Amino acid sequence: MPTPLNLNPDRLFPSEAKQREIARELYEAANAHPIISPHGHVPPQWLAENTPFTDPTSMLLTPDHYTNRILHGVAGVDLADLGVPVGSPMDAHRAREAWRIFCKNWWVFRGTAVQTWFEQVFAGVFGIDVRPSEETADQIYDTINEQLQTEEFLPRSLYHRFNLALLATTDDPLSDLRYHQQLNEDPQWDGRVIPTFRPDQYLEPARPDFKQLTEALGAAADTDISTYAGHLEAMRKRRLFFKEMGAVSSDHSHADAGTVRLSAKKAEKLYQKALNGEINAKDGAKLRRHMLNDQARLACEDGLVMTLHPAVHRNHDSAAFARLGADVGGDIPAAVEFTHALQPMLSEYGNHENFQVVVFTMDQDVYQRELAPLAGYYPSVYVGAPWWFLDEADAILRYREQVTPYGTFYKTSGMIDDTRAFASIPARHDVARRMDARYLARMVAEHRLEMDEAREIAVDLVTTIPSRAFKL
């Protein structure tokens, strides 16, 4: 007899009876509302073309680096055996083998967010009622695989079944956004999938391929990029194109959050060095910070919300990077600093009526010390939801405890799933909704909020709050 898979309706709620009862009520109030997903990495092609997912592994396992990294780090699984990198050849046999590895090593996920998410995907989306294990691997694989062939499990069907109100993708500034175009023009499509402007690589002057990237940017924008003013103009045009295609935000991740403005002369000088491939790392960082500041300047013009999430050591495992490429789970967070780093930008644009910046972090130390004070003071600053490494239950609770007491219920971003694992989106938002309900329930049980206030907040957190943060 395989062990049953239980999905307790009270999961993640506190075990203390009074708080649990309040949490249930608040959760249900929030859950009457659809999911807003203003930042993530689902390929728009899936929804534009609406082709069936080929198999459980390609849909659920390979694209999810949260899952792969733990299998590698804890059970010693070779990433390549899980189909990594995405796009490597994966026939039915290899897909099933990868799935078996995953199920056999289910124990590595004990107590993790990955376990919570998968349990909800398995039980909630695919009706699986047995715990993954070596014995149940094939049974689960087959059960899912059969369903994937049906109409009900096509990407667009899932979009509706998941009760998504909006799904943002993440896109290269040079993209023609053809899939967004296709969706926009499709009379059959009544969902909302919007692009996000992600210019990171074009803002790294010390990259060896900066010149090529810049020329390609110039070509896409039909703009002369031989001066920094031209680079800025090309950025302006591409941002406007994205905005016309529905984008509401630009997204930025660099080694630090620096935003120091250079003199025009200095910026031009460094830009010319960068184009000539002669800029060093230090000057490259200086020019990049100036360029990030200029993205804020452009945001005041076009109104795109800026999202920041700096300070991660990308591709920490050089050998894995050489063999498998980026985004395979080898990124490690590092300490970050915002108070001094954002001061130049906020002093210029922090009170501008058109400017909004949502700051995300993988370093929870800054929530109370820097981000809550910044969001509590500047009308333009929002504290991003806990994501990437911080999107598990207890970390979400710590976030609420450390950010919310500073007036920032209404200066947070709402839940951000940030995921490529499409099927896990409802589970990820469900965890956030449960933990928010739990936090609010404690506040009510301790007479720090009245029930009417808590109920309103629970609903606002999934409706007006993300809408305001992302100008939806």
Add this chain to the structure above:
Amino acid sequence: MPTPLNLNPDRLFPSEAKQREIARELYEAANAHPIISPHGHVPPQWLAENTPFTDPTSMLLTPDHYTNRILHGVAGVDLADLGVPVGSPMDAHRAREAWRIFCKNWWVFRGTAVQTWFEQVFAGVFGIDVRPSEETADQIYDTINEQLQTEEFLPRSLYHRFNLALLATTDDPLSDLRYHQQLNEDPQWDGRVIPTFRPDQYLEPARPDFKQLTEALGAAADTDISTYAGHLEAMRKRRLFFKEMGAVSSDHSHADAGTVRLSAKKAEKLYQKALNGEINAKDGAKLRRHMLNDQARLACEDGLVMTLHPAVHRNHDSAAFARLGADVGGDIPAAVEFTHALQPMLSEYGNHENFQVVVFTMDQDVYQRELAPLAGYYPSVYVGAPWWFLDEADAILRYREQVTPYGTFYKTSGMIDDTRAFASIPARHDVARRMDARYLARMVAEHRLEMDEAREIAVDLVTTIPSRAFKL
């Protein structure tokens, strides 16, 4: 029907029945004792002259930057509309308008310390029984305003009604302390209001006005300040004057906590540069650290307790600073380091029988890592209570959890309200007493302390502990 304002007697206590009951008992034991407030910013003039507060806004809203900054940052209110900066013209009409803005935006305070404090001020001090809102704004304003005209609400009446045993103010080293003098000489006054020596600006050699400040210091101390030895002597004299006037502590806030001692020759050289306006920022910081070390040396002579609270980015919003001045809510905490920074000072004076330093922080990361270990080792080091950004309920609990297990119940400062909002002092201390009772109740319920020990600690925390930390 306006929503009632509830002040539940169990507010902030845990909802679990066993812990709640213990917490109640401990809280009541502590609450039998008066409030000791050894650091704050209430103007001594209020008590010396004992004139009535003019209106609710001037008394409760305008001086409280905790409140103003959230109204600005979350609801987008212009700080000037709240009467900021203190001292700007405020007639009855503007005062009422500011109050209406405050009440209308009451929702921004949900879950904050500001809400907790105001609820207790409203219900506890002024007998208000409706929740602030656009509808109730005038009613609340009028109810408070009428009471302010009565004898019972004069500053001295409130001092007694608040059950204050001591109130420290914060004062410029050059102050003649005339209001303290007036109180000391007033046979009708039976309270205790003492000054605090706050020399920050005279210890910043890279300030453009350092020469003028130093000359003024020399004049006040009747001392030749043409050498660094003279500067030190002037400081010595002013500290002694403060001590004679009742001061028990000097207070220091700089960009970092550095205390490196320079050679006498080097110090003199930098001092001369500073007087000539030729010192750069780096050397200015060096001399400032030496000067701070010398404040500790003077403390060994005169016995004033040193309080430190470094590392805040003051006036982060340059535009608001230019328009409204300092202390309008635009200060943002930054990471701080104490282990290395304080080593030179503690190695010299850390075991000196006359030296005591209370270290405060806005960066909770250092509580467990640096401050508890320092206070657990050096007889002279005390960990300051959580204040400024950390004086809300959950942060107080985290402080207890991270500091207390290192032997430091008896090496903490006792609650510090650090406030200019006179009427909120009882509420601020009440929150601390409730959270301390709560922490102790958990320790008892988990069999980590016996009830007799917990009761003794609960009382010590509001009596002998602050008395010892501040040599009262």
Add this chain to the structure above:
Amino acid sequence: MPTPLNLNPDRLFPSEAKQREIARELYEAANAHPIISPHGHVPPQWLAENTPFTDPTSMLLTPDHYTNRILHGVAGVDLADLGVPVGSPMDAHRAREAWRIFCKNWWVFRGTAVQTWFEQVFAGVFGIDVRPSEETADQIYDTINEQLQTEEFLPRSLYHRFNLALLATTDDPLSDLRYHQQLNEDPQWDGRVIPTFRPDQYLEPARPDFKQLTEALGAAADTDISTYAGHLEAMRKRRLFFKEMGAVSSDHSHADAGTVRLSAKKAEKLYQKALNGEINAKDGAKLRRHMLNDQARLACEDGLVMTLHPAVHRNHDSAAFARLGADVGGDIPAAVEFTHALQPMLSEYGNHENFQVVVFTMDQDVYQRELAPLAGYYPSVYVGAPWWFLDEADAILRYREQVTPYGTFYKTSGMIDDTRAFASIPARHDVARRMDARYLARMVAEHRLEMDEAREIAVDLVTTIPSRAFKL
């Protein structure tokens, strides 16, 4: 009537009934297993020679700097009055006087780990049933003292009574390990005491005595150390000797965790400078980081597990260090960084099948941000248990909450007591077992783990998990 000393069977468990019941069950499951202590500082001579402990003070008080530092820092006790440093003359009179100071100041330990440990040692090991105080000091002293003269309290008897399965000591690379030899050859001895290779001082090229240390190393290894290759070879030989004598790990503590590899030429150049006493602090740190990287290289050859615990300001109190020497409680933790620091080493050896590194910290900020992500990705990286300053109940719980959700139940080290206070070993492990049971109980009560999973984890945490981390 003296106050009784209570040792509640539910101590440290949550007071909420449902969680408490689950915690009890999990704790009992774990407690059926012996104690594995893979890192500590008990002198092997005690067990080799099995001579009786001379008195309570020498056994329980003087060697325990956790206890001494709090008596000094909170009650102002002179460390010398407690018999510090270990080895200073201590007759029966002085021992009793030290004990009286300790008992009289028992209040300083309220709410600390020291209190919890001593209560268990007193009640559990020596059958004491009164709370320490000035009045009960002699009674407790005499009760313990009498027992120490009996067979049952000889070191080897206690080893068995404590149910120890393994005890590791910490040893100088030049040690002949004679006591380990003696134990290994003793047919009467059926326990397991193993050495640990601790080469810190030989890896600090900027030490003034580096040349002498290196020559002694060369002599011990019978190796020419006139080149860096020779130094490495000497290290290789001594590590192998330790391994032959039973060692499973090498232990490393430096100012930072840097592991940057130098070119062979650069390393040689700096090494020659160091031998000539001409290396500066900065270059000394560079060469040290290279040497630490080389310890990892040697670990890939010999399979010794590497343990790291950097970033503590040793001998912070210069005066106490001059008077009493090292390890008297004057070490203060500082912030640490691992993500960037370990990258060179992990990029080279992080996926090597023979390499394992257990990373400890006194800076809890890195648990979630750096260590859990590293251990969740690299098969070779383990997160060390909370120790030194972090080995108290609530810090252990925070550790679980911040590390475990990243897949790292099975990438932790198991409890490490790291102690010289032999009699406290069971108490220290007991606290860890209780807190782990408590964490797991919450996960079960909140439906985040099933009971069968939690029970298996509770047992694995004290059996297979430390065995795997330390290759036992």
